[in-house]
Every structure is written in structure tokens, then in C-alpha cells.
Amino acid sequence: MRVAFVSNVVYPFVTGGAEKRIHEIGTRLADKGHDVTIYGRHFWDGPAETTHEGMTLRAVAPETELYTNDRRSITEALDFAARAIHPLNKHLRNDEHDLVVASVFPYFPVLAAKLATVGTDTPLVTTWHEVWGDYWTEYLGHLAPFGKLTERITARTPQHTIAVSGITADRLAEIGPPRDRIRTIPNGIDVEQIQNAPLPEQGYDVLFAGRLIEHKNVDQLLEAFDAVAADHDVTLGIIGDGPERERLEANHRTLSHADRVQFLGFLDDYEDVLGHMRAADVFASPSTREGFGITYAEAMAAGCTVIGADHPDSAADEVIGHAGFLVEPTVDALTKTLEAALCGARPSSDPVKRAQRYDWDAVADQAETAYQSAIDGSW
Missing domain, CATH: 3.40.50.2000 (Glycogen Phosphorylase B;)
Incomplete structure (x- = not known):
């Protein structure tokens, strides 16, 4: 299969749980002979498109600060999402990828990835690490309604949904897809x-x-x-x-x-x-x-x-x-x-x-099965 991951940050150049998951699953898929591309910001040295551990890294936006006053920057997320749509759509129209996998937070890349699939039959798979709900009030204060609305819109966007735990899947089903349409694939360790x-x-x-x-x-x-x-x-x-x-x-x-x-x-x-x-x-x-x-x-x-x-x-x-x-x-x-x-x-x-049970080899096998089911329509 030919997999396109969409993530504004790319491991190991930026370290965090969501990007590490993409790296660990992506490198194992590449080792099995699958074609893997990551669309992200240009946090690595060298050309905008390069090969790293068997995967293609494709920069669609320049490196920038991710945080503003200890909070993830909304401006950064919007900027990356806007920049990602055209190049991803171009490569999808050229039939270079069988599916797109987007890590949910900070939400806007998911919406961008969905827009990029317009005019193609490429399925979108999303990975939900958390559903914040009322936590938005603590995180954003008076801007919390904006966060909650964005989360709900993202949850209701047509997608093939993966949650990293049962509790995340349950909370996601309250605002988005039916529970029986959400697959649970945990995060992993080595x-x-x-x-x-x-x-x-x-x-x-x-x-x-x-x-x-x-x-x-x-x-x-x-x-x-x-x-x-x-x-x-x-x-x-x-x-x-x-x-x-x-x-x-x-x-x-x-x-x-x-x-x-x-x-x-x-x-x-x-x-x-x-x-x-x-x-x-x-x-x-x-x-x-x-x-x-x-x-x-x-x-x-x-x-x-x-x-x-x-x-x-x-x-x-x-x-x-x-x-x-x-x-x-x-x-x-x-x-x-x-x-x-x-x-x-x-x-x-x-x-x-x-x-x-959380070893990355086991997690990557589960992800591979889920991705293939999205491609062949058996999700």
C-alpha cells in the first residue's frame, strides 16, 4: 500500500507522542515494502523532500514555532493546514497514495487532508489520542467554545476513525462517529x-x-x-x-x-x-x-x-x-x-x-490491517 501521513511535526526532529507513533508505524510499514510519505513542516536539515529510515519526508511548510505562551499555536496549525492542501491534493490526483492518515491534534490538518481528497476516492484515516470536551475551558478560557466547535467539526468529518484507547473511543462517539465504526489501536513502546x-x-x-x-x-x-x-x-x-x-x-x-x-x-x-x-x-x-x-x-x-x-x-x-x-x-x-x-x-x-501487548511491532500490525480495510472498503 502507499500511505500518506499528514503531521505538522515529524519525529525525531520534533519529539512527541503523536509524531512518534507515525514514525514507529511508518518505519515498520516501510520495512515491509509499503510506500510511506510524511507531509510535514521542514524541521529536518537538507532538501524539502528527502528519505529518512525508508520513508519519504515531504515538507509543505517551513519550520516555525509550535507554541505561544505554553499553548499550541492556533495560527501555526491553520498555516500548516492551508499550505498542505494543494501539494497533497496534487499527489493524490496523480494517484501516488492509496490512503491518507492524519493525526488529529491540532485538528486543522485533518480538515485540510479531507479537502485534499476532494476529487479522488482516497480514504482518510484519523488517529484520535484524546477528546478534550470540557477540558477546553481550562485550556483556552474564554476561547473554549472555539476549541469545542473545532473538535466537533473534526469528529463529524467523514473519516475512518482510530482511537488509541476505549475511553477515547467512547468520548469520541458522543460527538462524532458511531462507536461501532471506531477502531481501537493503542499507542506503543519498544x-x-x-x-x-x-x-x-x-x-x-x-x-x-x-x-x-x-x-x-x-x-x-x-x-x-x-x-x-x-x-x-x-x-x-x-x-x-x-x-x-x-x-x-x-x-x-x-x-x-x-x-x-x-x-x-x-x-x-x-x-x-x-x-x-x-x-x-x-x-x-x-x-x-x-x-x-x-x-x-x-x-x-x-x-x-x-x-x-x-x-x-x-x-x-x-x-x-x-x-x-x-x-x-x-x-x-x-x-x-x-x-x-x-x-x-x-x-x-x-x-x-x-x-x-503494546510493543510497536504488534501495534504496527494492527494499523496495517486497519489501513488495508480502509482501502478495500471493509472497515
């Missing part, structure tokens, strides 16, 4: 890479990794750890950066055992994150909003005892299953489970075995 990542010089007993934003509830983890540290000689490492970092560091300094907590910031080398997971005994992330929760899968593959939050807006229960612990997102519940895990409590299922 189990072998995780298990061979080099160990750090200094590890931590308890680890968090993720963006430091409010719904990750790192403040709860700090309080729970401080309570447990009164009876255990343990350490906590926090990997990540974000708008909550300054507040969290200030709160951390008030803890009784602040000297056992270290904020590591954003680690440029992904294998450094994996190495810290391998070194940790417990991975705790009491986040209440996860469209998938890739760090849970990574930590399970690394052999950690994983603790996630049991919350209706989080797919943690889908990812972890019985291979970790799910707790109410409160300090007391987290403290109790963290204490038990540090004392040797283990989940009823093997976390490493659970993680194998």
Missing part, C-alpha cells in the same frame, strides 16, 4: 529498547515522568511520598517540565523530607528516562486525564510496580489492567498504596507480560 536502556548513575525508589501540568496531580504524589518517607529510607525522582514546575518546587521545599526529592527536569535523551524507569521500584502517576498513558506501559516493561489513578477521564485502567495498582486520586489513597508497594506488594498479573 519493549526491547526499554529493557536494554542504560541504568543511571543515581536511581530513585519512586519515579514520576510526565508533563508538569495540573491534572497530573504531582502535588498529591509529593504529599504521599513525604508521608511514606517518614518510615522508609526512600527517594523520589520527578522527570518532566511544564507550567506547574515552579509551584511544585515551591511546595516541595516545605516537605519534611524535601532532601529525598529531586526534580530532574526534561531529559533530552529518551533512553535516560527509560533507564530511570529500570532503576526505580515504583512508578507513580496519579493523573486524572490520560487519553492513553504511555508511561504506564513503559514502566511496566521496565519491571516497575505501577500506580495510576482510577478516574473516568483516564485510560490508566485499560493500560495497566491487573498488572499494577489503581487508586482514588487522593493523597490518603496514594499514600496507602505507595506504602504497600514499597513494602513488597505486587499486582496479580505480570507487568512485563502486560507491556508486551
Whole structure:
């Protein structure tokens, strides 16, 4: 098959979950002999069209800043979408691609990709990582109605829909396609890479990794750890950066055992994150909003005892299953489970075995099957 991915950012030149998914699936499809092209911004060195790991990278817009005041730039998304329509349509009319796959966020590229298919019979496949709904109010404030409307329009655009989790599929069905028309294909990990990542010089007993934003509830983890540290000689490492970092560091300094907590910031080398997971005994992330929760899968593959939050807006229960612990997102519940895990409590299922289902090879096979069904009309 001949696949055209549409994404304003391209991995590894820009690192993020959506673009990494395209890279991992795309390179595996290319290894199988499929023709893969990514339409994106020109973040790589060299010519506008080049070959990278068996895939064709085709720049349809120049490199630019993606964020404005710590928020994804609406102007950037609109600009990329507008620039992508003509070149993608031209290559589709020349019968160069069998299908188009667009990663949903930031929405406008999906609408552009659909417009580009006009005049052709090329199917459009979309990959939904999250459905924000009421979270738009927190993210955009008075502009939230614009975000909600754009999300709804995108959801109702004719498409072959993939969601990365059941909770995302359920929420998407509330505003767009029927639930039985949405396929669920999870995000993936490289189990072998995780298990061979080099160990750090200094590890931590308890680890968090993720963006430091409010719904990750790192403040709860700090309080729970401080309570447990009164009876255990343990350490906590926090990997990540974000708008909550300054507040969290200030709160951390008030803890009784602040000297056992270290904020590591954003680690440029992904294998450094994996190495810290391998070194940790417990991975705790009491986040209440996860469209998938890739760090849970990574930590399970690394052999950690994983603790996630049991919350209706989080797919943690889908990812972890019985291979970790799910707790109410409160300090007391987290403290109790963290204490038990540090004392040797283990989940009823093997976390490493659970993680194998998310290996990129398995995910790419599922994607290949879905893409082919869109092409042959059997979706």
C-alpha cells in the first residue's frame, strides 16, 4: 500500500507522542515494502523532500514555532493546514497514495487532508489520542467554545476513525462517529529498547515522568511520598517540565523530607528516562486525564510496580489492567498504596507480560490491517 501521513511535526526532529507513533508505524510499514510519505513542516536539515529510515519526508511548510505562551499555536496549525492542501491534493490526483492518515491534534490538518481528497476516492484515516470536551475551558478560557466547535467539526468529518484507547473511543462517539465504526489501536513502546536502556548513575525508589501540568496531580504524589518517607529510607525522582514546575518546587521545599526529592527536569535523551524507569521500584502517576498513558506501559516493561489513578477521564485502567495498582486520586489513597508497594506488594498479573501487548511491532500490525480495510472498503 502507499500511505500518506499528514503531521505538522515529524519525529525525531520534533519529539512527541503523536509524531512518534507515525514514525514507529511508518518505519515498520516501510520495512515491509509499503510506500510511506510524511507531509510535514521542514524541521529536518537538507532538501524539502528527502528519505529518512525508508520513508519519504515531504515538507509543505517551513519550520516555525509550535507554541505561544505554553499553548499550541492556533495560527501555526491553520498555516500548516492551508499550505498542505494543494501539494497533497496534487499527489493524490496523480494517484501516488492509496490512503491518507492524519493525526488529529491540532485538528486543522485533518480538515485540510479531507479537502485534499476532494476529487479522488482516497480514504482518510484519523488517529484520535484524546477528546478534550470540557477540558477546553481550562485550556483556552474564554476561547473554549472555539476549541469545542473545532473538535466537533473534526469528529463529524467523514473519516475512518482510530482511537488509541476505549475511553477515547467512547468520548469520541458522543460527538462524532458511531462507536461501532471506531477502531481501537493503542499507542506503543519498544519493549526491547526499554529493557536494554542504560541504568543511571543515581536511581530513585519512586519515579514520576510526565508533563508538569495540573491534572497530573504531582502535588498529591509529593504529599504521599513525604508521608511514606517518614518510615522508609526512600527517594523520589520527578522527570518532566511544564507550567506547574515552579509551584511544585515551591511546595516541595516545605516537605519534611524535601532532601529525598529531586526534580530532574526534561531529559533530552529518551533512553535516560527509560533507564530511570529500570532503576526505580515504583512508578507513580496519579493523573486524572490520560487519553492513553504511555508511561504506564513503559514502566511496566521496565519491571516497575505501577500506580495510576482510577478516574473516568483516564485510560490508566485499560493500560495497566491487573498488572499494577489503581487508586482514588487522593493523597490518603496514594499514600496507602505507595506504602504497600514499597513494602513488597505486587499486582496479580505480570507487568512485563502486560507491556508486551503494546510493543510497536504488534501495534504496527494492527494499523496495517486497519489501513488495508480502509482501502478495500471493509472497515
